[in-house]
Amino acid sequence: MKLIGYYSSPYVRRVGITLKLYDLSFEHYPLSTSTDREAIKRYNPTGRLPALVLDSGEVLVDSSIIIDHLDELVGPENALTPPAGAPRRQVQSFVGFALAAMDKYIAAYYETTKRPEAHVFQPWLTQLENQVDAALTVLNHRLDGQLLCDDRLTQAEVTAVAAIEAMRFDMPHLAPPGRYPKLDKLVVAVSAVDALASTKPVP
Numbered sequence: 103m104k105l106i107g108y109y110s111s112p113y114v115r116r117v118g119i120t121l122k123l124y125d126l127s128f129e130h131y132p133l134s135t136s137t138d139r140e141a142i143k144r145y146n147p148t149g150r151l152p153a154l155v156l157d158s159g160e161v162l163v164d165s166s167i168i169i170d171h172l173d174e175l176v177g178p179e180n181a182l183t184p185p186a187g188a189p190r191r192q193v194q195s196f197v198g199f200a201l202a203a204m205d206k207y208i209a210a211y212y213e214t215t216k217r218p219e220a221h222v223f224q225p226w227l228t229q230l231e232n233q234v235d236a237a238l239t240v241l242n243h244r245l246d247g248q249l250l251c252d253d254r255l256t257q258a259e260v261t262a263v264a265a266i267e268a269m270r271f272d273m274p275h276l277a278p279p280g281r282y283p284k285l286d287k288l289v290v291a292v293s294a295v296d297a298l299a300s301t302k303p304v305p
Contacts, residue, residue, distance in 0.1 A: 103121075103126065103127070103128040103129070103154060103155060103156055103157060104128065104129045104130075104131055104145075104154070104155040105117060105118055105121065105128050105129070105130050105131065105152060105153075105154055106131045106133055106142065106145050106146075106151060106152060106153040106154070106155070107131075107132065107133060107151035107152040107153070108132045108133070108134055108151075108303075109132070109301045109302070109303050110268070110271060110272075110303040111151055111152070111268070112204050112208075112261075112264040112265050112267075112268035113151065113152055113165040113204070114151055114152040114165070115264045115268070115301050115303070116165055116257075116260055116261050116264045117152050117154065117165050117168050117169060117172075118130065118297075118301045119260050119264065119297045119298055119301055120169050120172050120182060120257070120260060121172065122296070122297035122300065122301070123182065123255070123260070123295075123297045124172055124175070124176045124180065126172065126175065126176070128154075133151070135149060135150075135151060145161050146161060146163050148163070150163055150164075152165055152168060154168045154171075156171075166201075169182075169183075169257065182255065182256050182257040182260060183197075183256065183257045184256075189251070189252075192251055192258075193251050193256045193257055193258045196241065196244070196250045196251065196256075196258035196261075196262065197257055197258050197261050199237045199240050199241050200237070200241065200258065200261040200262040200264075200265050201261060201265075202233065202237040203233075203234050203237035203238050203241075203265050203266075203269075204261070204264070204265040204268070206230045206231075206233040206234045206237070207230075207234050207265065207268070207269050207272075207273060207276055209230050210227055210230040210231055210234065210273065210276070211272050211273055213226065213227050213230065214227065214273075231276060234276050234277075235276075238266070238277060238281075238282050238285065239282070241262055241282070241285060242282040242283070242284045242285045243284075245284040245285065245288060248287065248288070248291050249288065249291070249292075250262065250288070255292065255295070259288065259292050260292075260298075262285070262288065263288065263289055263292045263293055263298060266282075266285060266289055267289065267293065267302065267303065268303065271303045
């Protein structure tokens with residue numbers, strides 16, 4: 103398989119982490135939407151990342167769709183998202199809030215980096231940043247213990263840490279150490295796992 107995209111994208115990174123945790127063989131092609139648009143379109147005509155090229159040549163796009171396929175590959179016993187019932191709903195609930203924080207942070211990042219400064223719409227930017235804070239506050243409040251879900255690593259922790267570390271890479275004021283103390287401990291505990299340490303975004 104081939105994973106297309108830089109790990110500085112939390113969407114690409116959550117897929118990369120999942121592939122590594124599942125011990126699935128893949129090649130990483132770190133292409134950027136800023137500088138490699140034509141190359142990316144060979145895999146995904148819309149230019150969105152991540153894209154995962156399967157061994158069959160099929161291409162999957164959207165991180166959640168890709169991860170759903172990876173869960174199927176490794177089977178319910180090994181998947182980071184439980185297959186059914188309350189455990190599945192719990193993981194999906196946390197993932198939903200983590201993805202909400204991720205989506206709004208990315209929108210805020212584009213608002214401040216893709217528009218001329220004079221055209222940044224501050225009320226919209228403020229709303230986006232407030233939505234990031236609301237999602238992270240929920241995660242911080244609901245974290246009871248070292249991990250979000252029981253005592254094993256799940257897609258909830260993978261997605262939450264990918265979101266927080268991406269913010270601290272691009273827009274550190276959105277998730278400064280100390281604002282969400284329980285999440286700080288989660289990041290420290292989980293980011294030491296090789297699959298996360300080896301995909302950490304670097305300048």
